[in-house]
Amino acid sequence: MLMDDGDRGTRDTRELIHVTRGTAPSRALPLARLSQLGWHVHRAPDVRAVLKLLHRDASLPHAGLIELRDGFGEHDLAALGPALSAANVGWVAAVEPGQLDDDAVRRLVRDYCYDYVTLPCPEAVIDTVIGHAHGMARLACHDGADAAEVRLEGIIGDCAAMRELSRVLRKAAMTEAPVFIAGETGTGKELAAMAVHRHSRRHDQPFVAINCGAIPANLLQSELFGYERGAFTGAQARKIGRIEMAHGGTLFLDEIGDLPMESQAALLRFLQQGTFERLGGHESIRVDVRIISATHHDLDDAIAQGRFRADLFHRLCVLRLRQPPLRERGADIDRLADHALQRYSQEGQRPIKGFAPCARHAMHTYAWPGNVRELINRVRQAVVMAEGRLLTAADLHIDEAGSTAPPTLEEARDAATREAIERALQRNRHRLVDAARELAVSRVTLYRLMVRHGMREAEAERLDIA
Ligand SMILES: Nc1ncnc2c1ncn2[C@@H]1O[C@H](COP(=O)(O)OP(=O)(O)OP(=O)(O)O)[C@@H](O)[C@H]1O
Numbered sequence: 008m009l010m011d012d013g014d015r016g017t018r019d020t021r022e023l024i025h026v027t028r029g030t031a032p033s034r035a036l037p038l039a040r041l042s043q044l045g046w047h048v049h050r051a052p053d054v055r056a057v058l059k060l061l062h063r064d065a066s067l068p069h070a071g072l073i074e075l076r077d078g079f080g081e082h083d084l085a086a087l088g089p090a091l092s093a094a095n096v097g098w099v100a101a102v103e104p105g106q107l108d109d110d111a112v113r114r115l116v117r118d119y120c121y122d123y124v125t126l127p128c129p130e131a132v133i134d135t136v137i138g139h140a141h142g143m144a145r146l147a148c149h150d151g152a153d154a155a156e157v158r159l160e161g162i163i164g165d166c167a168a169m170r171e172l173s174r175v176l177r178k179a180a181m182t183e184a185p186v187f188i189a190g191e192t193g194t195g196k197e198l199a200a201m202a203v204h205r206h207s208r209r210h211d212q213p214f215v216a217i218n219c220g221a222i223p224a225n226l227l228q229s230e231l232f233g234y235e236r237g238a239f240t241g242a243q244a245r246k247i248g249r250i251e252m253a254h255g256g257t258l259f260l261d262e263i264g265d266l267p268m269e270s271q272a273a274l275l276r277f278l279q280q281g282t283f284e285r286l287g288g289h290e291s292i293r294v295d296v297r298i299i300s301a302t303h304h305d306l307d308d309a310i311a312q313g314r315f316r317a318d319l320f321h322r323l324c325v326l327r328l329r330q331p332p333l334r335e336r337g338a339d340i341d342r343l344a345d346h347a348l349q350r351y352s353q354e355g356q357r358p359i360k361g362f363a364p365c366a367r368h369a370m371h372t373y374a375w376p377g378n379v380r381e382l383i384n385r386v387r388q389a390v391v392m393a394e395g396r397l398l399t400a401a402d403l404h405i406d407e408a409g410s411t412a413p414p415t416l417e418e419a420r421d422a423a424t425r426e427a428i429e430r431a432l433q434r435n436r437h438r439l440v441d442a443a444r445e446l447a448v449s450r451v452t453l454y455r456l457m458v459r460h461g462m463r464e465a466e467a468e469r470l471d472i473a
């Protein structure tokens with residue numbers, strides 16, 4: 008069946024792009040038969056023609072059959088890259104016997120193609136292989152649609168545990184009850200807290216976070232409750248605390264498990280009375296805030312050991328959410344990895360098409376102690392360091408056995424710098440001037456470091472959300 012360019016077919020039809028550099032397709036390819044089997048075959052003599060076909064609808068899955076019988080050089084590879092990287096095409100290469108001995112051909116097949124056939128090829132084989140490639144492209148298109156749907160909340164996840172979490176989260180958003188979020192480090196507790204706020208009736212009011220673990224114990228109460236001028240040496244002007252800042256909105260008490268006993272008592276008093284006094288002040292201030300708290304510590308354990316007050320815990324934990332660890336999320340690991348790759352793919356030297364099977368396998372066997380944050384960081388650094396078109400387990404520094412390669416000195420230094428900046432920004436409510444002062448660098452130097460470590464974009468996004 009011949010298609011003219013106006014004939015788009017429906018989403019159920021099977022589109023096949025046939026790339027051939029020669030004037031006539033190889034006789035060894037049973038193209039007429041493929042048309043009879045229901046494939047809509049579009050001939051594309053060059054990259055422009057392929058891209059034109061693909062741009063008609065980026066969400067329509069295609070199979071691609073690329074004839075490599077004339078051989079491909081580095082130049083051809085570079086030119087074809089954008090067409091071969093399109094997510095909505097599953098490519099199959101047709102090669103002549105012996106052609107895979109050629110380095111460039113081998114790389115193209117390995118990095119871009121779902122499969123290959125050696126010519127001459129029986130009709131049934133090519134129909135099956137192209138059918139599978141088309142099926143894979145279909146899945147990719149479907150995933151893209153799913154991702155677009157969940158990105159509304161910024162939370163990617165479709166496994167049973169994440170669906171359940173999303174259900175509870177939406178319900179929690181409809182109430183005013185305090186929410187407690189448990190979960191290992193990097194599982195997305197803060198993301199969940201923001202989602203509850205954004206879906207609540209308070210969404211257009213402030214979302215104020217305080218990291219109880221990152222603020223020195225002696226400053227915590229003044230951060231929470233604020234102070235009056237002259238409350239202590241150095242208190243030259245009245246300062247509004249985070250609780251007051253959150254009036255009308257949501258107060259997120261992060262790392263609540265690190266709250267010192269003294270502050271636990273003060274917080275409990277506020278939660279019971281709904282009022283507080285600024286340090287050094289006498290005026291009783293009433294605020295309307297919704298409390299969300301989170302920690303990666305086991306609070307039951309902390310209560311048993313007398314490090315956390317049970318009465319405070321019961322006040323905080325009316326609705327309980329649990330962020331599942333990444334290793335329990337099955338196919339979400341792939342979704343999150345694909346999302347991270349899409350997000351950071353511009354940072355690499357060359358276009359990355361996806362993950363090699365060894366990388367997928369490794370990602371599913373690795374324990375992910377740092378959870379989603381670790382996954383994002385590994386994909387991001389792999390994009391920069393990778394030499395092929397597909398990210399491998401080695402690029403991710405995960406070997407098949409699940410153990411990780413130790414960081415180089417430079418990687419360790421970069422990680423420490425990034426961590427120190429992140430913490431300083433958190434402590435200083437993301438004010439660059441104050442964070443720079445604390446880190447003993449100039450504002451310009453801090454800005455440069457943030458750009459170098461790719462933190463500016465995240466910071467801009469965060470401020471958008473706030
Ligand atoms: N389901 C998800 N979808 C997309 N991004 C996610 C998801 N979960 C976590 N992330 C990302 O992972 C990173 C860590 O998330 P977050 O800060 O919310 O984790 P956390 O549980 O608060 O970690 P910690 O205990 O270390 O404070 C963030 O960049 C966040 O955007």
Ligand SMILES: [Mg+2]
Nearest residue numbers: 193196197261
């Ligand atoms: Mg957090």
